[in-house]
Amino acid sequence: MGETRKLAGKYRLLNPLGAGSLHLAFDESEHRDVVVRELRVPTELRDSALQEARRASGLRHASIVRVLDVVIEDRVPWLVMEFVSGTSLEQAVRSRRPLPTPQAARVGVCLLAALTVAHEAGIVHGRVEPGNVLLTPTGRAVLTGFGFPSLSMLPSADLWSLAATLHFAVEGRPPGQVPAEGPDPLRSLIRAMLHPSGPPPMDVVRETLDLLAVDRPLDVIVATAGPLPVPEVAALGLSLLAQLEALADFHGGVQPGNVLIGPQGRARLIPLLRSGTLPAYTAPEAAPTMAADLWSLGATLFTAVEGAPPAPGAALARAGVLAPVLFRLLSGNPLERPTPDELRHDLEAVRPRA
Known part of the structure; x- marks a missing residue:
């Protein structure tokens, strides 16, 4: 050869x-x-x-x-x-289903930020479409296709294409001559952006998308703002533990991408939306048990406080008083991990006092 x-x-x-x-x-x-x-x-x-x-x-x-x-x-x-690892928006929607509104709004936030940077540099993309949008394993949307001739298009053309791409994300089809009806704010925004008279002001588009995507995935927060303080991580752990106990079943997808943080710091654990839990957040025994969910919770809290998922030999440089709790949660032996009651007691000793 x-x-x-x-x-x-x-x-x-x-x-x-x-x-x-x-x-x-x-x-x-x-x-x-x-x-x-x-x-x-x-x-x-x-x-x-x-x-x-x-x-x-x-x-x-x-x-x-x-x-x-x-x-x-x-x-x-x-x-x-x-090289960016991910699935195109086109493939994701065609092989699964249209995106939920918050996820589609987060895609819009990412793409609008990318286009804003490009337009400020005097560059029009010209090819914004579902096939040129990559959805990464962490939930981030990334725009590819830069570097091709834009054929003297105006920035407003990119905004129309962004709206058409978001339409595809939530409807599973291009807008055609009849954009999807619906009273929800995202579809209303999409219709306004597709109107022949031109899109609403950029600050209106940006603010609306931000409001529709206020619940941000924990992995995005850590990637953009850095690790969280120890007391906040303890409070996060208590909230996620309560949600796991209320589920009364194996969750199987406890990882930062499935933890949404609201504007007041409220944490919401959503069902596993992707094909599987990332290896860094999968318990060694890979069993459908509460102990396995608690291991994944420990790995998630590790990422929140350290800024990266646990790895063999990884040091706990920021965890402080939370370190012993994480060591127990991340034990390779399920029997050595704390029970939910023990974990609650340990986290309550660390969380912020009212």
């Missing part, structure tokens, strides 16, 4: 990603996975396409798939992009 093809002497092409010109590749200089795409444009648009791609490489945002490099191989331009 011959050696696989390399671009620019360092991007080794691996397997194709679906149909078309998209490939997984390995950056041998930076030792990382990347995605490369042949920039197929008419010859007369090639120079402007390269200029657009190089401008896009300057965009930096957590909800933007970065353009890392632009290379020319045998007079053919290629984009080298950040």
